[in-house]
Structure formats: structure tokens, C-alpha cells
Amino acid sequence: MPPLVSSSDSLTQRLACSGLRATPQREIVYQLLLERPDHPTADELFARVKAKMPTISLATVYNCLEALVQCALVKQVNFEREPTRYCSNLAEHAHFIDSATGRIIDIAMPPAYLAHLKEALPPGFTMDDVELNFRGTAAPEALGNTATTRSGPIPA
Numbered sequence: 001m002p003p004l005v006s007s008s009d010s011l012t013q014r015l016a017c018s019g020l021r022a023t024p025q026r027e028i029v030y031q032l033l034l035e036r037p038d039h040p041t042a043d044e045l046f047a048r049v050k051a052k053m054p055t056i057s058l059a060t061v062y063n064c065l066e067a068l069v070q071c072a073l074v075k076q077v078n079f080e081r082e083p084t085r086y087c088s089n090l091a092e093h094a095h096f097i098d099s100a101t102g103r104i105i106d107i108a109m110p111p112a113y114l115a116h117l118k119e120a121l122p123p124g125f126t127m128d129d130v131e132l133n134f135r136g137t138a139a140p141e142a143l144g145n146t147a148t149t150r151s152g153p154i155p156a
């Protein structure tokens with residue numbers, strides 16, 4: 001069987017850094033997060049994984065996600081009171097929440113923007129992390145330019 005993840009070496013290495021093994025379950029969960037980076041919830045991801053691996057349980061999907069978050073391959077994203085979502089885009093980015101469709105779109109954040117944001121902090125405040133969410137509507141024709149709408153294989 002061919003490897004499930006084109007970047008499986010990197011998955012193996014990253015998991016090993018956290019003392020974890022790259023199991024077929026972890027690989028498929030990671031692969032599906034890379035394939036459709038639309039910030040699914042664990043339940044949504046479970047449905048996708050189950051279509052490919054019918055014997056997998058929701059608890060296993062949660063365990064896989066926990067392992068992937070632990071070794072920083074996947075980020076947890078929380079919007080207000082919604083269930084936790086998962087994001088495989090490790091580049092600095094903001095989220096745009098389309099209020100019409102509920103879609104969550106990654107918006108690249110150039111380092112210069114982040115540096116600018118830091119300048120808003122009063123003296124003595126140090127930023128470890130920043131989460132930036134935009135809410136609004138995205139024109140359908142504008143969605144072709146975003147990472148979340150890409151289709152086909154993910155470049156290695």
C-alpha cells in the first residue's frame with residue numbers, strides 16, 4: 001500500500017519528537033486535514049475518516065487530533081461557543097468567517113502585519129500569540145484565491 005501521506009516522513013518525525021508513533025489512524029486523520037483544510041470539527045472529521053476507515057471510532061479520532069496538536073502539526077481553533085475546529089495550516093494566518101455560509105477561510109498574515117499589530121501593545125506587554133478573526137461575507141469569485149478552496153493533491 002502506498003503511503004497515505006506524501007509528507008509521512010515529516011509526520012513520523014514530528015510525532016517522534018513528542019514520543020509518539022505514526023499510526024495508520026494518525027496518518028489518515030492528518031492526510032484528511034491536509035486534503036480539505038476547511039477547519040472541520042472532530043465530528044466532521046470523524047465522518048470523513050469513517051468513509052475511508054470504517055472501523056475507526058470517534059474516540060480514536062479525538063486521540064489522533066490530540067497527538068497532532070501535541071506535536072504542533074495541527075492547531076486547535078475556537079470560535080466563541082462553537083465546538084473546537086482543527087487547522088492544518090501552520091503558517092501565520094488569520095481566519096475569515098463568512099457569515100453567509102459559515103465557511104472559515106485562511107487569510108495569510110505577512111510578518112510585517114504581525115509586527116505592526118505588536119506596536120499596538122503598551123510598553124511592558126509581550127505578545128506570545130495573537131488570534132485574529134474577521135467576520136463578513138466573501139464573494140464567491142474571491143474564494144478561488146484562498147488556501148481553503150484548493151483542490152487536488154497538496155504540494156509536498
Ligand SMILES: [Zn+2]
Pocket residue numbers: 039087088089093094095105106
Ligand atoms: Zn486556519
